Amino acid sequence: MKKYKALFHVDEKEKIMLVLKNMANLLNDLGEDEVEVALVGNSEGIALMYQSSEYKEKVEALYKKGISFAACANTMKEKKLNKEDLLEFAYIVPSGVGEIVKKQAQGYFYIRP
Incomplete structure (x- = not known):
């Protein structure tokens, strides 16, 4: 079992690069x-998980190091996105904020740059 648990939250496109750097630095x-x-993306932050994302290489590299990526279903519905629009390893959660609460209850430290 790993000693530490960290949950990153991104909901602004302008913060995506900072979040990716922070996660790499933590590892x-x-x-x-x-x-x-783990990372939860909602609102504009979900863009880092798009198949067409300019951050695709960086996100894939972090995934290969064990980071999980969760996308908010509410945001996806609002933006008319499907699972196929996301990177194959991204998983969908019913709500981003709900996932944050669950992860914190599991002992994850919440980080929102």
Whole structure:
């Protein structure tokens, strides 16, 4: 079992690059074997999980290091998106804020740059 748990939240497109850098820095600092990292994207932040995302390479590299990526179903419905619009490893949660509450109840530290 990993020693630490971190939950990143992004809901602004302008913060996507910062969130990606923060997650990479956390893995480098604490070590991939020591920290479990998850990301919840909603509103404009969901854009980092688009198949057509300009961040695709960075997101895929972080996924390969064990980071999970959750997309808000409410945002997807609002933006008329389907699962096929997202990177194949992104999973959909009923609501981004609900997922944040669940993860915090599981001991994740909440980080919103």
